[in-house]
Amino acid sequence: MLHESRGNTEGPQDGGLAVPMAWLYAEYIADELLRTGDLMPPTSFEYRAGRDALALTVFLSDHRGELSGIRVITQMETWLSLTEYDQLWLDWVRERMALLLEDAEAADGPGPDLELAELAWRWLEETELLAPDLDAVPGGGALPGEEDGPKVWTPAWRLGLPLGHLAIHLF
Structure with missing residues (x-):
């Protein structure tokens, strides 16, 4: 991928390979939070959904490209509030992505x-995972043939978001 260096990328200005440092750092932070929480195997699709949802949250909340080790700790409260169940994370991501793409x-x-953020977002929106029904009536019990209760096809972002939120809490 040959691009001129822009914003948070590092690389030559002469059309050489630009390194997407902001996205890679956001993905690294998300990966570390999920691994520390030890919520699921890093090879699972659920883990990927959590990592991508959390990386998007980190990347899109870094308005000025100023994430650093110390800044990460102060941002965790923001990430917690953005990933809470009753927040409008989906709308927030769509608006931020549209603004960034427009710019x-x-x-x-x-x-x-x-580009990497767009790929992650597209995967989160277009991929569905078979998961426990998060909207099932508590205590509803499993149907015959279902071991852990009812399961539904769920957009990856909808499964990854609570995993990311829980990982931040456990950190």
Whole structure:
């Protein structure tokens, strides 16, 4: 992927390979939070959904590209509030992505950070995972043939978001 260096990327200005540092750092933070929480195997689709949802939250909440080790600790409260169950995370992500894409189009297209964020967002929106029904009536019990209660096809973001939220809490 050859791009000019923009914003939070590091690389040559002469059209060489630009490294998407902002996205990779957001993904690293999300991965560390999920691994520390030890909520599920890192090879599972559920883990990927949690990592991508949390990485998007981290990436999109970093308005000025100023994440650092110390700043991460102060941002955790923001990430917790963004990923809470009753918050409008989906709308927030759509609005932030639209703004960033609009800005990128005015600046000769998206850089590698935004391209990776777009890929993660598209996967979270378009992929459905078979998961426990999060809206099932508590105590409803399992139907015959269901070991852990009712399961439904759930958008990956809807499963990953509470995992990300829980991982932040457990950190």
